[in-house]
Amino acid sequence: MNTIIQIIVAGSLFFGLAVHAAGVxxxxxxxxxxxxxxxxxxxxxxxxxxxxxxxxxxxxxxxxxxxxxxxxxxxxxxxxxxxxxxxxxxxxxxxxxxxxxxxxxxxxxxxxxxxxxxxxxxxxxxxNPSSKAAPVAKKEDKSETLPTKLPAKVSKPVVKEQTDKVAKGRKPATADSLVIANNGVSVAMNDGPARSGIFDGGDPDYDRFAIKDYEIKEEAMIRARDNYYIPFPMMESPMTYWDKMKVTPSIYEISPQASEENKQARLLLTLFEKQRYSVFLKTQKWFKEKYPKSEYNEIIDFMTADVHLALWQSEKRIASYEEAMQLYKEAVEKYPKSPLAERTSLKIGYYTLERGDFLGALRAFNEHIENKNFPDNNSISKDMARIGSGLAFMKLNRSVEAVEQFDNVEKNSTNRDLKVEASFRKGDVWFRSKNYPKAVESYEASLKKYPEAQGTYPNAYYNQAESLFLMGKYNKSLDVYRDFIKKFPSDENAAYAMTRVGELLDIFGADTSRVMGAYLETYFRYGESPNAVIARLRLLSARMTAMKPKEVRSAVEEIMSLAKKVDLPNIEQFATVMVADGYTRRKEYQKSIDLLSKYYKENPTSVDVPLMTNRIVSNINDKLESEVESGNFIQSLRTHSQYADTWLKNSKRLDTKYYVGRSFELGGAPNEAEKYYKDVLNRTYAIRGTPEAKEIQVKEQTPGEDELNLRLAAVFTQEQKYNQAYEHLKNIKTPEKLPDHAQIERVNIAVKLLEKRGDNESAIRYLGELLRTWKGQPELVAEPYLKLAELQLKQGRFPEAIQALEMVDQLQTDSGKVAPAVHAKALESLGETLLSKGEDDKAIAAFEKLLEKYEETRPLSSIRYKLGQIYFKRGESKKAAEAWSDFKGDKSEFWKNLAQEQLKNSSWRDDYKKYIKRIPAMSENEQGK
Missing domain, CATH: 2.60.40.3500 (Immunoglobulin-like)
Structure with missing residues (x-):
């Protein structure tokens, strides 16, 4: 996309809070x-x-x-x-x-x-370049056009070289033009159109992409080691002189004469100029047969080679290319003194280099350098040949020989432009050979030595930044990438650079909005360019989290479709990883596992094994964690069993063992859980304080030493190995740093151990201290309050017990988050305690609340019977009957029958009392019965 923008700050584009201030x-x-x-x-x-x-x-x-x-x-x-x-x-x-x-x-x-x-x-x-609307009218281009031919002045076709010189340090203003005519050869040059740039008036230094040292997060940098960064292609600056030669054709002229030979030669020239190449070749063959020793053969031979080259360029037929090269070679050998010979000899080498025949190019350049018909050993053409040789050596991965060629030109050339180019090419050699430290050193030296070329060689910034990135020197890499984008915003590699900036911000742990902002800006600026596809893939992957299923399917299709438009190594693998990462963010771990496994199996020879294996194992562990956290321990054990002999076979991840142990603990198998927990804890002790421990802490979900000791204390308590449970409980060094639920669990285990020792007083003090100082979530203390009440009841401390039980009820009223089992047990115990203390009304209130909230889900028929019995003993038979008329559940039959029996007996006694009041002989004592 050629659109120019100023600055994008990622994040919300609209803010809902209106703050009115004067002076906008x-x-x-x-x-x-x-x-x-x-x-x-x-x-x-x-x-x-x-x-x-x-x-x-x-x-x-x-x-x-x-x-x-x-x-x-x-x-x-x-x-x-x-x-x-x-x-x-x-x-x-x-x-x-x-x-x-x-x-x-x-x-x-x-x-x-x-x-x-x-x-x-x-x-x-x-x-919008993709809009179908009529484009806005452009201003007329008044740039200077290149000359196509020069007039002939002499009648005889003499070929000689023009000796006009260009002032030192001045860059000529017109395009290279080579003319074979009666007036000889003239040469000129042109730098071409100036680079267009994108300059951000609001943030010209791209400070929005900068990051300060205090903003860098070590954990994020450790986590980034498992991220996938696709290698971007090396940036090669064009060979300036060669590019000018290619676009500047030789211009041939033949002065008119009265002879038939001249007329036919001019016919050939006309056919050549009008690009009637097929007719030209037939006529040329006839002409050479009729005039084998024509004075026009030099011009015709070079034109014929140009025709075959043009046919190759238009039709892409290799036979035409080979014919052109052969004819050029023959022309150079036949006309060694021709002003075209030196240029054509160089042309042969560079076209051979472009075709990928690097050895052939080396031979051609070497022949050019050693050709005695080109006597000036320090001429521009021979320096260009040495640069060509350096490029050929570089392509053959012969770094030392390549640098030697560039060193020769930089030290000995009389042309400063070629000296500068040779210097900057050395950095390319080291980058291509993956000697990144030398590449950085070379580029820095060239920029310092030739400051005037800083705006001419973008490769010195781009390749240097990529070298620093691959060396892990992320801070400096970010700075150099920013310099590149600032100096060359319209370069086709700027999209790669801005994408890498986003990746670097992610590595440093910058806010997600800044990372996504860099990718968004890349796509906005360069969206139509294939080089912006990587940023688009990362954006789509990140946005999958909040998408609906239908949108996810569309995003996956778009990611895979975009990947096909980019010619980068392993782009399909990168796209697959992006889709898998999107599924992972959505917590659809099985989809991610299946996708990565399928790609691995279909591409066993080309796949990045560590990348795929680590990602698959990570997703398996995420799946295990999700299943354990949801309490689905049976499924987590199945998941582990499914992959134990494949992806997890050689895995050394501690979190895998931890979640398997947790599954066994939740499943009521403390003996099995103990084995896994011990293994994880021993390994954690062994690597304590090492870089490996830090990496595991960041990249895995393994709990710390204190949590592992807590888990072992829990399973040993279940196994009734109280001494061992107590030892692990003592090993918890910083209980206040445990998660809230773990702190409560630790207290509960400690209280249980004290109870087993018969030290209820210490258990009460332990719970009391916790409840006085607790600053965590109120609903988590409900269970400790319930336990405290149970201990206090054992000691006959009824008022304190009632207060603790009422606190559980109050916590439920305030937060609504107390576990139903805990709240129900507290209400039941509260009712029983109040009843035992003769506080019937309060007991009735507790029982009624218990029945109202939990009778539909819990077996509470005995409580309903007890409620009716309270009313019955108080002589409130009607209320008793109402209470006993609403038993619920299949297992309430016993209590229902018992209540009905009570009501029947009550009814008989009431009738009997009415009868005996009519009998005078009945004593008062008997009547009162």
């Missing part, structure tokens, strides 16, 4: 291919952007905080090819201004964004 000011201007408006004066921005259609014309309407008068005047007076007009409406009731941008056509898009340092609101307008 800004500018609007046309920069390169973009209309850029920038507002400042607010820390937080409340704005809105809409695209409207007004009378068939597109309009972008933007609502912004109130602006000052100077800014309004600038906007109202602005016009450009993209934005044909701007108007600002008066402030509305909310104190805002409405800016309306009238656009040239539907092909103009806008992009709005915010920056934070400094705080700015920005909107850019640009031509």
């Amino acid at each position: 000011n800004g500018t609007i201007q046309f920069q390169g291919d973009t209309v850029h408006m920038e507002l400042s004066g607010q820390q937080s921005w409340d704005y809105d952007v809409k695209r409207l259609d007004r009378k068939g014309k597109p309009v972008v309407q933007m609502s912004v905080p109130a602006m000052d008068e100077a800014t309004i005047q600038k906007l109202n007076s602005f016009k450009s090819e993209f934005v044909t007009g701007v108007s600002v409406d008066q402030k509305g009731p909310d104190g805002k201004h409405i800016i309306s941008f009238s656009l040239a056509n539907e092909g103009i898009d806008s992009f709005d964004y915010l920056t934070d340092q400094p705080s700015r609101l920005i909107i850019d307008f640009y031509v």
